[in-house]
Amino acid sequence: MDKNEVQQRVVKVICQVLSVDEEMVKPDSHFVFDLGAESTQSVELVAAFEGEFDIDMDEDAALEVQTVGNAVDFITKCLK
């Protein structure tokens, strides 16, 4: 899966979990400050990414991810 496809699917998951419009979700969008993610939603996002990409993310490392772009990079790395 290439990075573009990862990005599209990451954006789709973010929109569903955080109930935000797609145009709000930019690579440098911060999950908490720009997209309004509450702490439980951060956990739900990790679970949703794991489900979407069928991957197992280390929770400590995953929760270090702050922006949409970081998430795309992190997941792309996991898929490799």
Place this chain on the structure above:
Amino acid sequence: MRLILVDRLTDKRLNFYPLALCRPIWELRCGMSSLVEKMITRTGAADVACFVPPYMAEVYRAKTNNPVNDASTFAGDDLFVVDAKVKAAELDIDPTGPSLVATDSDGQVLLARITKDDLSKLKTDSLDVLLESAKAQLPSADGQIAAWNYTWDLVLANPKQLVEDFKAAGRSGVEGAVEEPKAIRGSKQDIYIAPGVLVHPMVVLDAAEGPIYIDEGAEIHPFTRIEGPCYVGKKSILLGAKCREGNSIGPVCRIGGEIEESIIQGYSNKYHDGFLGHAYVGEWVNLGALTTNSDLKNDYSDVSVVLDGKKPIGTGSTKVGSLIGDHTKTSIGTLFNTGAYVGAMTLIAATGKPLPKYIPSFAWFLEGVVTKGFGKKMLYKTAKTAMPRRGCQWTEADETMWDEIFEMTKPVRMDAIKKGRRTLAAGRA
């Protein structure tokens, strides 16, 4: 005679989880004391050695004065080897006498009495080797050894055990302070208030149906009603609690709301309103306000408990509440189903609905499903904060032990996490 206490990592240990995940089974309570205290009293042993699952040995060494997992303790004396599950009160084999061995239905050694002379004929390289050697070479004991089979056995036996332990303690009367106005029902002979206890005004001590033992340094705040039989442990505080019959509250707890026929190991908080019945709660647990467990099904049928995340086990009792592991925290308004298994190091954010009957250890229960949450490091951080508040410390040995428990409990937790991911995905679709 040397008493050798044995808690091996066999399949039957699971029957005492989540409480025995981080402690030997003999440290569990029933009545006024732990199973080990009862066994030492029953055998009169002055010399005791312990064998525990290796992953908890270092932590347990810091909590006991007895040698732990030390095979050199086999030498030099007659041995009375007893499995942690053996019921002290029903043990009818004397600790001294000719060598013999008793096993359970699976062939596991429950008890071995080995004279010093016979010991020289057995292999003593390790505990397992010694027990196998004893089983092969020593005569079998007549009859069966009574043993605890599940954690809920302790809960169900607790009221009767409290009465027996009170009688055996042989104390009654008031050595602490009881402020007026007080209300005492039943015989004053059935109440013991230890030195350093402070009972505030407007407290009801109802010993009409069973004795009440309030241990040193405990504090009972106004509008608490304690119904016997009951044991309140050292330095515990009851805050306007409706403490119904049959409770054993370990040391340094904070208890409010309604509690009935339950055992709390110690160092746990149930500060606020909410009902806890026929439950066993570990240490360092915090039950948020209005946390409530069901202990009776609406159709009055026997309660079942899921111990392995898969198969329900019938308890044979219509009343069984929750089994809650150490370091677990619940949010306000948490509702536990009848016979719920709540793992250790679990964090629960309630949704308002009754929770699943099985929640694995190290689970973060959020949005109605099991998730990885913020991981074990955040749970350790909470433990590091909570323990010094009660004068205890989280150690490196604790962390190593809990890391092992994290791995032991991983398969069933991962199954629940995957199910949670599917549920969340279906909710978004």
